[in-house]
Amino acid sequence: MNPETSVGPVWNKVQGMINGAIILLPNIVLALIVFALFFFAARWFKLLVKRLTRRHRQARNLGLVLGRLSQGIVILVGLFIALSIVIPTFRAGDLIQLLGISGVAIGFAFRDILQNFLAGILILLTEPFRIDDQIVFKDFEGTVENIETRATTIRTYDGRRIVIPNSELFTNSVTVNTAFENRRLEYDVGIGYGDDINRAKELMLEAIHSVDDVLQDPAPDVLVVELAESTVNIRARWWIKPPRRADSLDARDQVLTAIKNKLVTNGIDLPFPTQQILFHDQTEETDGDRGRQREGWPAGKKEVPKPRGISDALRRIAEMRAQRNGSESNNNRDQTANDD
Numbered sequence: 001m002n003p004e005t006s007v008g009p010v011w012n013k014v015q016g017m018i019n020g021a022i023i024l025l026p027n028i029v030l031a032l033i034v035f036a037l038f039f040f041a042a043r044w045f046k047l048l049v050k051r052l053t054r055r056h057r058q059a060r061n062l063g064l065v066l067g068r069l070s071q072g073i074v075i076l077v078g079l080f081i082a083l084s085i086v087i088p089t090f091r092a093g094d095l096i097q098l099l100g101i102s103g104v105a106i107g108f109a110f111r112d113i114l115q116n117f118l119a120g121i122l123i124l125l126t127e128p129f130r131i132d133d134q135i136v137f138k139d140f141e142g143t144v145e146n147i148e149t150r151a152t153t154i155r156t157y158d159g160r161r162i163v164i165p166n167s168e169l170f171t172n173s174v175t176v177n178t179a180f181e182n183r184r185l186e187y188d189v190g191i192g193y194g195d196d197i198n199r200a201k202e203l204m205l206e207a208i209h210s211v212d213d214v215l216q217d218p219a220p221d222v223l224v225v226e227l228a229e230s231t232v233n234i235r236a237r238w239w240i241k242p243p244r245r246a247d248s249l250d251a252r253d254q255v256l257t258a259i260k261n262k263l264v265t266n267g268i269d270l271p272f273p274t275q276q277i278l279f280h281d282q283t284e285e286t287d288g289d290r291g292r293q294r295e296g297w298p299a300g301k302k303e304v305p306k307p308r309g310i311s312d313a314l315r316r317i318a319e320m321r322a323q324r325n326g327s328e329s330n331n332n333r334d335q336t337a338n339d340d
Contacts, residue, residue, distance in 0.1 A: 031082035038078020042071040068149060112167070113150065119166035120149035129176045134245055136175035137164060157245055182215065183243030185252055189259060190231025192269035197224060197232060200268050207258035208238050213251040215239040230274045 046067040053063025124147055129135050133144050135154065142156035152169055154162045177183065191200045201222045208220045220238035227233075236259060240251045263270060 027086050031085040034085060035078050035082040038074055038081070042074035042078070045074055046071040112165075116150045116166045119170040120147065120151075123147060123152070123166055123170055124149075128174065129179070133179070134177045136177065137169060137172070140164070177245070178243055180243065182218070182239050182241050183248065184218075184237055184239050185248055185255075186235055186237040187252070187256060188225065188233045188235050189263075190228060190233050190270065191263070192271045193230075193232060195232070195268050197234070199266075200263065201234060203262045203266055203268065204234065204236055204259050207262040208236060208255055210258050211238075211251065211254045213240055213247070213254060215241055230271055 049067035049070055050063050053066075123129075129144060131144050131147060134142065135144060137154075140154065140156065140162045142154040142160075142162060145153045145155050145161070147166075149166070151163050151165050154164065156162060189204065191197070201224075204222045205220065208214055208222075209216070214220060215238070218239050220236070222237070223235050225233050225235045236255070238251070238255060240247055260270070
């Protein structure tokens with residue numbers, strides 16, 4: 001077999017491809033220029049739409065959607081025109097028909113992406129939260145940085161970025177801490193059972209009103225919420241504006257500091273958790289008399305028997321044992337004398 005006869009057709013094909021590329025080179029350069037123009041025009045359209053909607057807060061998210069959609073449409077049109085320049089026989093209808101045939105397969109392959117895309121558009125249109133809002137989603141809490149068509153990014157308070165798919169945000173509960181201008185904070189304070197509740201509530205209200213960041217309308221209030229094991233729990237509630245995280249922490253610090261100092265200065269007890277263990281002597285006269293048994297503290301004004309300490313009980317047990325041992329020794333002595 002002659003090598004020249006076998007290489008000749010291959011070389012002719014390669015040479016034909018090179019000649020065809022050289023012929024198409026001006027069209028390729030023109031197509032690239034056209035596509036670049038459409039690409040920059042798409043970015044300009046996006047910025048124009050965002051600029052037109054920037055003045056209206058309610059339309060900002062809608063501007064983001066329209067801007068991204070206009071950018072994608074302009075780039076797609078530029079791609080069709082560029083392909084038509086490179087391949088004169090190419091028609092946009094052929095590509096649309098091809099996309100229609102393969103649409104089902106693409107839908108199954110990119111189901112999650114399309115779901116996040118649609119959820120992102122609905123979030124931007126319905127505006128359950130906006131950029132710069134502070135939200136809580138599951139175990140994540142932070143400030144919304146950006147709402148994209150695929151995911152939403154939030155910046156946590158400790159300087160981390162969390163990327164959350166839009167489909168999860170749209171189908172699950174989200175707490176928006178900055179949805180309204182005012183926000184109510186609350187904290188439970190425990191006082192002693194022997195303290196005057198009304199006096200404690202007055203002092204707590206005075207302390208809350210002394211903090212500048214606390215709103216006077218709605219007015220703060222204090223409520224007894226629980227009779228706990230060792231304290232009477234009073235819930236203090238107050239409103240702040242604006243309701244952002246840093247403001248709530250600062251207001252909470254000032255209010256709790258003022259309440260603690262006010263109560264301690266006026267002799268209101270802030271007791272530690274305590275547990276009382278009662279030892280009852282079943283041989284005493286008060287056994288069975290519920291009116292005379294000391295069941296709790298404080299006892300009140302009624303007469304109650306004085307409680308015995310553990311040392312007294314141990315001392316009495318020792319005395320009883322000593323008496324028992326002495327009686328046994330005397331019995332043994334008497335038995336020995338009788339035997340003699």
